[in-house]
Amino acid sequence: MAAKSLISKTGRKLLVTRCISLTSSREQSAWTPDKIVKSPHKDVDIPSRTVPEQIWENMERWADRTAIECAITKQSYTYHQMYKYSRNFAAKLRTQLKIRDGDVVCIMMPNCPDFAVAAIGALEAGAEVTTVNPIYTPHEVQRQITLSDPKVVIGVPETIPVLKEALALAKKDLPIISIKGLDGVLPPETISFQEFALADNVDHSVLKEVRRQPEDVAFLPYSSGTTGLPKGVELVHRNIVVNLLQQNVDTIRHYDETTKSSQDVALAVLPFYHIYGLSIVLLHKLSVGLKVVTLPKFQPNTFTDALKTHKTNVLCAAPPLILFLGSHPGITNEHLAFIKTITSGAAPLPRKDVVSVLDKVKHKLNFLQVYGLTETAPLATAMLPGSENYASAGYAISNTELRIVDTALNPLGPKEVGELLIRGPQVMKGYRNNPEATKKCMTEDGWFQTGDLASIDIDGTVTIADRLKELIKVKGYQVPPAELENVLKEHPDVLDAAVIGVPDARMGEVPKAFIVLRDGHRADAHSITNFVSKRVAEYKRIKDVRFLKELPKNPSGKILRRVLKEL
Template structure:
């Protein structure tokens, strides 16, 4: 029998405080007879627009406002400028580099104002965008280039050498567009980004040839896999556009609307190459007229200075950043005085870390846990503004349905723990060139299997219990064991390898390797970790090594990670 539809007093008060038309409380987060959990928020209308069209939809209201500014260099663009420069860039991509609809453009840059111009320009040109972590090694970049098959790559002076090495490894000869360094020097063998974007008298008529629709792929981020290499997630324009609009519903909105006299400031420290930073921070905040202040990477001194100098109102964060805010003695009420909302995603967060932040502020402030995945573009659930249920991930956002199932995909009821399934217009099209992987995670009736264990209360509140998948979370970053295992097996002394995450007070988790050496071969832990460190980004590096005679496996050959954790 279906559970009785309930909603907590806190949620009811919050929802009632918003002067909007809501679906009745009887239907709020209702468990339907077939155990589907509905969103408490009213649905949004889904327009047939591309991402750039959504960004520019209301631009005339804030056309001369600052759209984006670098906290370090102070380089900035107004909304009018990023509109003009991204269209310039798009026209040059079409005319000079012959980019056509559906071609892939690869961007390997840290957060900066030119990132916005590059990504919007590539989309305006009809291209799909794949983003790469700027601290990746040549081997990691080569793999993504091979999988995504871009026609152009874009970088900064610090990433050009890696990009060239990656292209050589991939046996590809592609044009490289580069942003000039602070010294004004363009890396040799590259095309000037600024000569494309900031050119005068650019003929935009070529953009009339672009025929991209809402159902066409806009972004191709690569999601870490647990049993194989990363998979290209096909996010169509509609996925992103609806996820931007879902954040604007009055009962969930966490920013103040931009007017002639006020403009909220969002500090962008989460990386734009990741879907959380790209969609929720950059694209969403630009779509509603906020000022986005960028930091190329997290450093305590520049981060604290930016918080204070720019009077930050909205901060999107991951658990390590929340821990820093609450524990670092350099963060005081003065730095947080203008904060209206902090959101946290990427991993569960202890309540004490949230309380430590609130202990430093002397005004009312929202702290919202959010949940999502690359495959959901990314937002799927969020706490209601004003809620204090910090251990939960909130409710399903508009147009979104949830379900909890057991290992046989049989629906479970309230408070029962099982795998979380999501259905909504923000769910990806599928994995690029990987129908088998798509079929494994998508049911025939449109449910995406998240691979996360969760429970849903009677009122629709989601609590993430654990990861069903085997991803290791290092400071909020996803580290797939299979990727590190593949690298370890390239070591000449290693016969077999398995990697698990082990708890770490500072990093959350760190990778630990279990190694079986080849007969007659010798290797020590240092040689193993050094070998891996040269081939992967810093946060993926092996921190511990243990040698075994054999790895525990089941009859089908799958590594029994549970046994390794017990060891």
Template sequence: MIMALNAITRTAQRIVGNSGILLSSRSSSLWTSDNIVKSPHKDVVIPNRTVVEHVWEDILKWADKTALVCGVTNRSITYQQLYKYSRNFAAQLRTQLKIRDGDVVCIMMPNSPEYGVAMLGILEAGAEVTTINPIYTAHEVHRQLVLANPNVVIGVPSTIKVLKEALQLAQKDLPIIGLNDGTGLPSGVISFQEFVIDSNPDLSVLKEVSKKPEDIAFLPYSSGTTGLPKGVELTNRNVVANCVQQESDPIKFYNDTTSLNQDATLAVLPFYHIYGLVIILLHKLSAGLKVVTLPKFQPDSFLSTLKEHKIQLLCAAPPMVLFLGSHPDVKKEHLESIKTITSGAAPLPRNDVQRVLEKVQPDTNLLQIYGLTETSPLATAMLRGSTAYSTAGYAIANTQLRVVDSDLRSLEPNQVGELLIRGPQVMKGYRNNPEATKAVITEGWFRSGDLASLGKDGVVTIVDRLKELIKVKGYQVPPAELENILKEHPAVLDAAVVGMPDKKAGEVPKAFIVKKDGVKVQPEDIIKFVAERVAEFKRIKEVTFLDELPKNPSGKILRRVLKDKYC
């Protein structure tokens, strides 16, 4: 989610790179007579193939190049090995565990090279992939096991105990495959390594797999920031389409892999989340990049990996951008190889952007992107060379946008309403939940639940989550607007705002502040700072200081958690 900030623009009329898109002259043509905004990019052809067919399409061009490497241990696999190991794993799933087309296999692991092997192997076996956060409790895992109904679960020693407890809660007895990280596997757990390195697997069983582009490939569960998580059915076509859409020249954020070149991207955003799974892992493997994995974000390993592996493309979330700009240990030498940083999922305050730009090379792009689990995930992206950091860019190829009022009537340019998205990347629906699906998809249009505006030139500005608006005496107050203002305060490192019940106003804004190290500030200082910058009904009424804010894996503030705990 990107919020409305003050735009930093070079000029309103510009030709973007060598893409041939002259936005100033084409802007009027992006709007149709019924207020639908088209993408400025030419439509791309969506290949009629499955995800694994798409990943392997050009593998002969880079078979001997590194596909995945662990940034901590430096263990790595080439593309040729990735192909071999994933097919071995698929064959074992079919022969040893009787996995069949349409079954579900669950992965509960941190990022690693083996994650790619497991994910592609599950798809090769004809099954669907569902992913679980490796730090979830047994109760949280149990809920997803009941909803997803997997046939097999895959974990690491640190997650297997939780998986076993969750299976007991769910009253399920399923095979558990474990990746041995050197600490050993519990009794009864199948060795992932033995499945993968089998020298004589029966690969002939893979000929029995009959998966079509319209079949489900992934079953991620939405973050649940506005309710209980729902299983999002993403087809092979959805994901392949989103991979191809990312290859339109103005939003192609990497160089082609050749005999002399291979760009590297850092995979620290978790693969169990759709951003990490599709944009970082799947798409970049399909393009032949080197994917450098980190099991979790730790400052030392993160910075050393950036430097040692000469990362060109960094896919980030706002907390990571905040770290890059504000942490004293981040030096220019760590960022000198980076050509592009993308950030999605939550607002990027202007100050955070400027701090990062001061540390990177002058020609480095820092670009906002926007999407949702239900859009596989990418829907909009800034163009290379853009400095309009307040926006989420333009609709990607083959994608249309509308902004509507509460009666679903399309609004005109620069009016704020709910953003609707239509394109080949929009999910099939929610698993076993036709009512929820019907509530968000009408005639192919997906209701994002995000408040946004569309400029005359088609540019998208995300304002806030529709369901998280604070209602003050009938006025609507976007929390993200106040959070951006709070982050302008010199003592504030991070901020969140929620609606606090009030007898007279209905709700009033309450702020949660993470202070910068070594600074002193009082609640009344914060309240006064905001009051000088907003209308009376938007003013902060109460401030609570916290050591950190609760966020989901993609960096979205969990305002519901703050509200439930403190309001």
């Protein structure tokens, strides 16, 4: 009875503008005889375009509208300015730094308008773009620089010291481009971003030399792995372009089209260095003419101010942000009054967290769970506008097929739990210089093995059950145990180490370490956690340590994390 009243209460707040009504025959046809689940949405035509070409495709319709604005500094660019400045930046990369097709450009910047100019400009120059978390330590940055082998690195004054130290650790001497600080000062031994991008009378003819095809790599984000170093995910232009177009299908579209009299506003608090923020928030919203308002990082006061001041219409979020919206007393209907759609991804979301947000608003809005991975560029499934099945990750998006399999890759049927497989044009090319890892997750007939446990209902709705992977989810961030174990083993007193995620009411999960000390050595928990904290980003830090005489392992030497969890 309580559940029914809850549904009716929240149901009144849903905007059912483009909801699909699936007939019983359509529900049955979601599954093919060979147990493949089809998308209920019409397929999109896949154009032969690069990412910049897709972003500028309809620019003349909104050339003078604001493309992007920083909520803090108020710096902003129109679409026409974005087009000009990104091409300026591309031309300078080609002429002054000799960037050529297929070279890698590394960006270590928080969300800001210049991030968009740098990323799109690097693509215009024919480069591949790898993005780095701006709170990474020099050791973490050094690893990604070593793996991705960039020719240029781009940062802001706050990240330049880390980039310099990382380059020294990697024994590389690369050009460093930096934005000037708010005081107008350029960090020493760096190249001015403004002089590259904002210059007048730049000769763009050099860009005619660029020969990039849809099958060439555009972005090289690094996905956390559980068995070693992070893996470089090769996302080609076609992967990204298709995923942008898949979000525009009428039956899934979660924004209003930009016209002469209206323009939706999307608040970009999700980080652009992550594929969710990069592709779904930045690139997609620019490709359809929305105004993107950036926040360099999440802070309660600046976030709440931006929601209200900029009359936000579209908010892409992760579970911690949804929890904040629902629980923070400072968030009221006034802040959410213009919201039309909230999407949530990165991890499953409890229904009560959704209801807590909906109870604060006095108008109808869509609250949609989405699902995807770095390897799927990233969107794979999404709830339908108007749906209130918050436990579901929705349906496969256009051009996308799903399958559920057992451990032997045998196909399973409706409502059976197994590993979720995805096949579609948004699935990555593979892992950079890692054919073994690529082979482990890609079947010969093109299915990507997600490592996530899921079930699919008869009508094609997907429910994510659990993770096969051992990644620890800390506030939506992925923390690979193997990375922390490698750091722990660098401690002079540590012989062996294992890390698992343990539940935490505020963070979701936090890393806990199990340590075996070397014979005759002594160390306390504080020295262990302090050692790790100096070498990893804050969200990866060990929160608890337990000392054991030996770690539980199977005959092949693999750590039995299940036993550790039981401990």
